[in-house]
Amino acid sequence: MNQRLPQVRCPGCHRALVNRLFDYCLYCCVMLPDELLLSDEEKDHIKQRDRDQMTEDRRLRVAEAEESQERARQLANRMTFNITPFLP
Secondary structure, three states, X not given: OOOOOOOOEOOOOOOEOOOOOOOEOXXXXXXXXXXXXXXXXXXXXXXXXXXXXXXXXXXXXXXXHHHHHHHHHHHHHHOOOOOOOOOO
């Protein structure tokens, strides 16, 4: 079941805060009050999670590229060209 987290809203423009790694609203640039800010530990955790995800995504892309190259190599090895001279 997909549960949505409650949205934290900017006290200035009342829009949902799209990135809580910043200390201000990305829409209206109002500085956020302390109670809406993430702690340094929370920010570090989010940044590390994002780095780990990027590393995993990159690993998967490299693996897919290597598999694609291997398939192309195998296909090229199976292909044979029978070239016969044209004789009238």
